[in-house]
Amino acid sequence: MSTTLEIRDLTAGYGRIDILHRISLTIGNFGNVGLFGPNGHGKTTLLRTISGLINPREGSIRFNDIEIAGLSPRAIVEHGLIHVSQGNRLFPDLTIGECLTLGAYPKRARADEEANRDAVIKIFPKLAERWRQKVRTLSGGERQMVSIGTALMSSPRMLILDEPTLGLAPKIKEELCASVLGISERGVPLVVVEQDVEFLLELSKHLYLINHGEVATEIQPGQSLDHSEIMSLYFGQ
Ligand SMILES: Nc1ncnc2c1ncn2[C@@H]1O[C@H](COP(=O)(O)OP(=O)(O)OP(=O)(O)O)[C@@H](O)[C@H]1O
Ligand SMILES: [Mg+2]
Numbered sequence: 001m002s003t004t005l006e007i008r009d010l011t012a013g014y015g016r017i018d019i020l021h022r023i024s025l026t027i028g029n030f031g032n033v034g035l036f037g038p039n040g041h042g043k044t045t046l047l048r049t050i051s052g053l054i055n056p057r058e059g060s061i062r063f064n065d066i067e068i069a070g071l072s073p074r075a076i077v078e079h080g081l082i083h084v085s086q087g088n089r090l091f092p093d094l095t096i097g098e099c100l101t102l103g104a105y106p107k108r109a110r111a112d113e114e115a116n117r118d119a120v121i122k123i124f125p126k127l128a129e130r131w132r133q134k135v136r137t138l139s140g141g142e143r144q145m146v147s148i149g150t151a152l153m154s155s156p157r158m159l160i161l162d163e164p165t166l167g168l169a170p171k172i173k174e175e176l177c178a179s180v181l182g183i184s185e186r187g188v189p190l191v192v193v194e195q196d197v198e199f200l201l202e203l204s205k206h207l208y209l210i211n212h213g214e215v216a217t218e219i220q221p222g223q224s225l226d227h228s229e230i231m232s233l234y235f236g237q
Pocket of ligand 1: 044
């Protein structure tokens, strides 16, 4: 069975301001999905609403045909929908090993803790070398590895990454992109927000351009637009 996320007419925001305006998208039918768009147009807000950190005002979010809109973040994690936030959200005083162990807290992930740890170390061998090092002493790239590794410890059915390469030096970014591609080859469908459309195209041929809290353009696999065509869509908005 393929893992699907169906978002219909979703409205959400902060205080009295709506950021998402009846946005609809389908994720999973074609495998990975890439989301891109200008700064401040609601990509992070969309991801935070999907994972229960923001309560939707209207609309539906169905994960594998189960309605999850309005559930707590914890309940959504138990369904296997795991979100790695934009920026560094790790506890600075924990070691790498402690962070990864925390990732195994969902009930559905506990039995697989050892196998998941082995898988994380295969994807990010550097983490094993620095197992007892505290997060506060890690580089940006290493922190991103810990964040994604911790998410993998939760046995995701679908993994959501919000700008995983933000602020990384080119070489580190390349390494991280290769690791993320490796995760998708293991069969975990990914939803990735990135400014780097080149990377998104490597990951998926199914992209959404988000503008003003709505889907401005959906690019489906059959369309196979190249990077320059996508850029002209982007800047044509
Ligand atoms: N906690 C908050 N309270 C009030 N407004 C917020 C809050 N978080 C974000 N916003 C506003 O919501 C809008 C959308 O922000 P969001 O972070 O979703 O954009 P984004 O597309 O992820 O941008 P970026 O590409 O810079 O990460 C922005 O105008 C932002 O100022
Ligand atoms: Mg964002």
